[in-house]
Amino acid sequence: MDAKDILGLPKNSLPQEKKPRPQKDSQRKPDGISREVYALTGGLAPLMPAIDASQLKKRPPTDEKITWQWLPFTSSARKDNLQLYHWTRVVNSVPPTGDYSFAKYNKSVDVVKYTDEEYEKYLTDPMWTKEETDQLFDLCQRFDLRFIVIADRFPSSRTVEELKDRYYSVSRAMLIARAPSPGDVSGHPLVKEPYNVSQEIERKRALCMVLSQTKHQERKDAEVLAEAKRIAESRMVTRVAEESELPVPSNAAPESAERTSVPGDTVSPSSNVQLPSAAVAPSTATADNASTLASLRMLRVYLRTYALEQMVQAASSSAGLRTIKRVEQTLQELGVNLKPRVPTKLVCAEHLELRKEILTLLNLQKQLQYKEAEGSSFRDGSYADTPGTPKDRTFVPDMSFGGERVGKRDQKRKAPGRLSEAPSSPAQSKRPRKFKASDL
Amino acid sequence: MTSSSSSKKLVPDQPEISGSTTKSLRTKMIKSEDSEKRILNKKLKDVEISLPIVYGNISFWLGKKASEYQSHKWTVYVRGASNEDLGVVVKRAVFQLHSSFNNPTRVLESPPFEVSEAGWGEFEIAITLYFHSDVCDKPLNLYHHLKLYPEDESGPMSTKKPVVVESYDEVVFPEPSEGFLARVQNHPAVTLPRLPAGFTLPPPVPVEDAIRKKRGDTKDHPLSQWFMNFSEADELLQLAAARQQVQAHIAKLRRQISVVDGPHQQQLKSLSDQ
Numbered sequence: 001m002d003a004k005d006i007l008g009l010p011k012n013s014l015p016q017e018k019k020p021r022p023q024k025d026s027q028r029k030p031d032g033i034s035r036e037v038y039a040l041t042g043g044l045a046p047l048m049p050a051i052d053a054s055q056l057k058k059r060p061p062t063d064e065k066i067t068w069q070w071l072p073f074t075s076s077a078r079k080d081n082l083q084l085y086h087w088t089r090v091v092n093s094v095p096p097t098g099d100y101s102f103a104k105y106n107k108s109v110d111v112v113k114y115t116d117e118e119y120e121k122y123l124t125d126p127m128w129t130k131e132e133t134d135q136l137f138d139l140c141q142r143f144d145l146r147f148i149v150i151a152d153r154f155p156s157s158r159t160v161e162e163l164k165d166r167y168y169s170v171s172r173a174m175l176i177a178r179a180p181s182p183g184d185v186s187g188h189p190l191v192k193e194p195y196n197v198s199q200e201i202e203r204k205r206a207l208c209m210v211l212s213q214t215k216h217q218e219r220k221d222a223e224v225l226a227e228a229k230r231i232a233e234s235r236m237v238t239r240v241a242e243e244s245e246l247p248v249p250s251n252a253a254p255e256s257a258e259r260t261s262v263p264g265d266t267v268s269p270s271s272n273v274q275l276p277s278a279a280v281a282p283s284t285a286t287a288d289n290a291s292t293l294a295s296l297r298m299l300r301v302y303l304r305t306y307a308l309e310q311m312v313q314a315a316s317s318s319a320g321l322r323t324i325k326r327v328e329q330t331l332q333e334l335g336v337n338l339k340p341r342v343p344t345k346l347v348c349a350e351h352l353e354l355r356k357e358i359l360t361l362l363n364l365q366k367q368l369q370y371k372e373a374e375g376s377s378f379r380d381g382s383y384a385d386t387p388g389t390p391k392d393r394t395f396v397p398d399m400s401f402g403g404e405r406v407g408k409r410d411q412k413r414k415a416p417g418r419l420s421e422a423p424s425s426p427a428q429s430k431r432p433r434k435f436k437a438s439d440l
Numbered sequence: 441m442t443s444s445s446s447s448k449k450l451v452p453d454q455p456e457i458s459g460s461t462t463k464s465l466r467t468k469m470i471k472s473e474d475s476e477k478r479i480l481n482k483k484l485k486d487v488e489i490s491l492p493i494v495y496g497n498i499s500f501w502l503g504k505k506a507s508e509y510q511s512h513k514w515t516v517y518v519r520g521a522s523n524e525d526l527g528v529v530v531k532r533a534v535f536q537l538h539s540s541f542n543n544p545t546r547v548l549e550s551p552p553f554e555v556s557e558a559g560w561g562e563f564e565i566a567i568t569l570y571f572h573s574d575v576c577d578k579p580l581n582l583y584h585h586l587k588l589y590p591e592d593e594s595g596p597m598s599t600k601k602p603v604v605v606e607s608y609d610e611v612v613f614p615e616p617s618e619g620f621l622a623r624v625q626n627h628p629a630v631t632l633p634r635l636p637a638g639f640t641l642p643p644p645v646p647v648e649d650a651i652r653k654k655r656g657d658t659k660d661h662p663l664s665q666w667f668m669n670f671s672e673a674d675e676l677l678q679l680a681a682a683r684q685q686v687q688a689h690i691a692k693l694r695r696q697i698s699v700v701d702g703p704h705q706q707q708l709k710s711l712s713d714q
């Protein structure tokens with residue numbers, strides 16, 4: 001009321017005052033729970049009220065007498081007749097009946113059981129004694145086929161794959177032996193897809209490889225795959241262009257297809273993978289060049305500058321944006337126009353070759369840095385310690401045209417320890433070193 | 441009875457016995473013309489014809505005579521890089537000016553391919569080159585930004601010294617027809633590679649409107665004193681020097697990498713021995 005005076009609003013007449021209150025009540029909706037509690041649900045009624053609000057304050061029907069008593073119980077899950085006690089909700093002096101409510105969760109695996117005769121008949125194996133097999137099956141039963149645990153508990157040392165192999169082949173043999181006819185069980189997964197030890201070992205090893213891949217590896221793999229994709233695409237282009245005289249793309253494609261499968265499934269160590277990607281790069285470059293030439297020829301007329309642009313793009317297709325910028329920086333520092341002023345055929349060809357050579361130069365610089373990093377970390381013996389280092393170093397463009405600077409780093413490394421670009425100063429390592437004119 | 445259908449087969453030389461000699465002769469001539477055309481239309485691979493051009497604009501400040509809407513008079517043009525006649529290759533050039541100009545689409549049917557106008561604003565001009573029928577049936581687009589004002593705005597404006605912006609480029613025909621090649625074989629405006637040995641070309645067939653009264657070259661053009669010189673020699677020198685440097689550094693790096701690899705291999709061995 002006073003507020004209204006201050007605001008200068010006309011005072012409400014009495015009937016008006018009464019109206020807002022019932023409105024507020026109906027808006028409130030909840031009856032049975034307090035306003036604040038209702039607001040927790042969002043203040044609005046849910047579409048499907050999960051709990052009827054009126055139920056919340058309901059008290060249990062007064063005709064029932066509830067007490068809580070400390071009573072013994074048994075569980076069907078136990079075999080030892082152990083009697084335990086717990087609080088039980090007793091209604092009208094009637095204790096609850098029925099099994100222990102959690103007994104139904106006691107599931108176990110049906111591990112096959114064989115007799116000694118069956119063992120003699122079907123299950124003998126040169127690699128396994130009966131005793132070991134029995135022990136294995138006992139553990140399987142106890143630990144519900146948790147092979148990691150079983151392998152740990154197994155008295156003699158056997159790998160998880162060996163144990164699995166033995167278990168599955170025994171189960172399979174038993175299944176087939178006991179079946180009335182082979183056709184009955186042919187649909188069973190054990191029979192249809194038997195456990196393949198060597199495949200499993202390979203698979204796990206490959207997974208391990210993938211897991212332990214450094215960032216460096218990941219990028220190399222991505223590069224190789226991207227190049228393979230590009231080669232496949234350029235093959236499509238040349239097929240569309242109906243150029244029959246371009247053996248290069250078709251040669252490059254199967255090569256790179258083979259090589260991309262290498263990092264994918266098999267066990268190749270990291271150095272092997274580096275080689276294919278380096279070898280793929282030049283063949284991709286020629287593939288790109290050839291396909292660009294083909295597409296240019298299709299044009300029937302074009303400008304020399306346009307052709308140069310396309311060739312430059314094709315040549316730097318495998319390089320990232322940063323590398324391209326560095327190439328341009330190098331060109332400028334060498335005093336060469338980014339776009340030739342007199343783009344004759346010869347000038348354009350020279351320009352393109354120069355760009356390619358600069359790309360090679362930058363790649364070699366990177367390679368050298370990596371090799372030095374690997375070298376030092378091997379010496380430390382702390383290969384796992386510096387996971388972040390290769391990542392950092394990629395982005396340090398060592399623009400030194402002088403080998404002297406690189407040589408200096410070599411000398412510094414005599415002391416066991418870190419490189420000058422160690423992760424201890426990540427900020428520094430990320431800043432590119434300025435190219436000095438005196439280096440020319 | 442000879443069929444006068446336009447079959448492209450070469451008719452062997454057989455004397456016609458029947459009376460309709462004239463007709464048969466005529467059909468024979470038509471057929472041999474067709475076959476000639478076919479030969480002329482044949483495309484040559486690995487022989488590319490390139491036409492070096494320079495395109496740009498020259499603009500003069502009008503000084504006292506400048507009005508609000510016409511402060512400069514300028515000419516935009518496409519010329520041969522050595523001022524040769526482009527008409528042998530280019531049939532027509534179309535300059536698309538800013539829409540504020542009257543008839544902004546200026547068509548030039550013969551060289552010199554240029555447009556002179558007066559105005560105050562700078563804008564992009566699209567130049568479309570159309571070629572003769574035996575050259576290429578697809579037109580080519582060039583883009584030039586008209587420049588009226590000098591880079592250095594602080595200097596005094598002079599009516600005598602124009603602002604000149606030119607760009608060099610080459611129009612490349614990757615698979616020219618034999619007819620085109622035959623026609624321009626010795627023309628100074630085009631650049632041809634050396635033809636393969638033993639290569640014979642059919643006799644050239646002149647194109648339509650090849651006979652022109654007006655000379656198409658720009659050697660004595662009134663503005664020729666302002667034309668810029670484009671020599672590839674400087675650029676080649678620059679590029680060669682740069683390439684040499686880069687190659688030297690590459691060699692150095694390769695040596696360094698092999699040095700690092702050497703002891704590295706030994707370390708790997710020692711680790712595996714442990």
